[in-house]
Amino acid sequence: xxxxxxxxxxxxxxxxxxxxxxxxxxxxxxxxxxxxxxxxxxxxxxxxxxxxxxxxxxxxxxxxxxxxxxxxxxxxxxxxxxxxxxxxxxxxxxxxxxxxxxxxxxxxxxxxxxxxxxxxxxxxxxxxxxxxxxxxxxxxxxxxxxxxxxxxxxxxxxxxxxxxxxxxxxxxxxxxxxxxxxxxxxxxxxxxxxxxxxxxxxxxxxxxxxxxxxxxxxxxxxxxxxxxxxxxxxxxxxxxxxxxxxxxxxxxxxxxxxx
Amino acid sequence: xxxxxxxxxxxxxxxxxxxxxxxxxxxxxxxxxxxxxxxxxxxxxxxxxxxxxxxxxxxxxxxxxxxxxxxxxxxxxxxxxxxxxxxxxxxxxxxxxxxxxxxxxxxxxxxxxxxxxx
Numbered sequence: 001x002x003x004x005x006x007x008x009x010x011x012x013x014x015x016x017x018x019x020x021x022x023x024x025x026x027x028x029x030x031x032x033x034x035x036x037x038x039x040x041x042x043x044x045x046x047x048x049x050x051x052x053x054x055x056x057x058x059x060x061x062x063x064x065x066x067x068x069x070x071x072x073x074x075x076x077x078x079x080x081x082x083x084x085x086x087x088x089x090x091x092x093x094x095x096x097x098x099x100x101x102x103x104x105x106x107x108x109x110x111x112x113x114x115x116x117x118x119x120x121x122x123x124x125x126x127x128x129x130x131x132x133x134x135x136x137x138x139x140x141x142x143x144x145x146x147x148x149x150x151x152x153x154x155x156x157x158x159x160x161x162x163x164x165x166x167x168x169x170x171x172x173x174x175x176x177x178x179x180x181x182x183x184x185x186x187x188x189x190x191x192x193x194x195x196x197x198x199x200x201x202x203x204x205x206x207x208x209x210x211x212x213x214x215x216x217x218x219x220x221x222x223x224x225x226x227x228x229x230x231x232x233x234x235x236x237x238x239x240x241x242x243x244x245x246x247x248x249x250x251x252x253x254x255x256x257x258x259x
Numbered sequence: 260x261x262x263x264x265x266x267x268x269x270x271x272x273x274x275x276x277x278x279x280x281x282x283x284x285x286x287x288x289x290x291x292x293x294x295x296x297x298x299x300x301x302x303x304x305x306x307x308x309x310x311x312x313x314x315x316x317x318x319x320x321x322x323x324x325x326x327x328x329x330x331x332x333x334x335x336x337x338x339x340x341x342x343x344x345x346x347x348x349x350x351x352x353x354x355x356x357x358x359x360x361x362x363x364x365x366x367x368x369x370x371x372x373x374x375x376x377x
Contacts, residue, residue, distance in 0.1 A: 072356055188288075235292065236288070243281070243282055244284070
């Protein structure tokens with residue numbers, strides 16, 4: 001198993017949340033996304049993880065004054081987020097909120113996510129509870145999301161309606177786990193990450209969030225792509241379920257436990 | 260009959276091996292699917308040898324085993340090609356990492372020197 005040396009936490013700077021913005025070729029929206037976060041949340045630290053962008057994402061983010069982590073090459077959302085979690089752990093943050101660089105997540109929902117962290121270790125911002133018309137999904141994509149939600153709800157012993165949402169908060173118990181084991185595969189950052197957290201003994205909760213339509217670029221709605229998505233989602237779920245996760249957040253140093 | 264049994268047991272063992280690698284997270288998603296399909300086809304063909312004979316007759320191959328060899332060789336050539344392609348990508352990525360690391364080291368040294376001087 002690939003182990004990473006645990007970063008030494010710096011004392012004295014704890015008790016703060018960190019916003020992590022994974023961004024890949026988001027030069028059209030990255031600056032406004034950061035400005036929106038600043039406008040909604042004063043004095044919050046922002047880390048942009050520039051996921052091997054070929055465009056100006058990195059320099060535009062830096063120009064806003066945010067801390068920018070430049071990955072050497074594209075790792076995908078999962079890889080970018082794990083880099084963010086490791087940064088957060090090494091710099092003494094105790095929670096992380098993921099906000100995508102395309103501006104679809106409304107930073108005004110962040111306080112609700114953070115408040116809910118008092119009761120859970122991972123809080124998902126669900127796009128389905130607020131206003132169904134804000135986030136229309138149909139056909140195979142909808143079935144895939146419903147299947148994932150049903151199975152993961154059962155595992156988590158709580159009702160979860162939107163398990164593929166990237167808008168989520170990670171608390172102090174789940175942070176070291178994710179810094180080490182956050183999956184990088186397709187859909188791993190959303191679906192498998194929840195399964196890992198549940199297997200390791202984390203509590204999952206959700207709060208409704210408002211979703212903003214992408215300002216740049218439209219999500220694909222072609223039936224063929226949606227069907228491929230359905231199959232890949234089922235595969236990702238099956239893989240997540242059969243994989244062994246003998247790890248517990250309560251064991252010292254995330255030691256592998258037998259159970 | 261005993262040959263049949265050895266074949267089936269062998270195919271099951273291969274499938275179990277693939278599944279176990281997957282479960283221990285030693286195979287990533289993209290490879291896991293490919294080998295699971297191969298394992299399943301292998302198992303079906305060993306349980307129903309008539310399938311291969313029938314398929315060979317339809318395709319006009321005189322000796323059924325030759326059809327198996329032909330398909331296996333073509334498949335393995337593609338796997339080898341795919342692995343070479345993946346390896347080239349990984350080489351590219353490690354080269355990039357080595358360059359980035361060297362540049363970082365230099366930057367750190369220059370930074371240290373500057374702070375000592377200043």
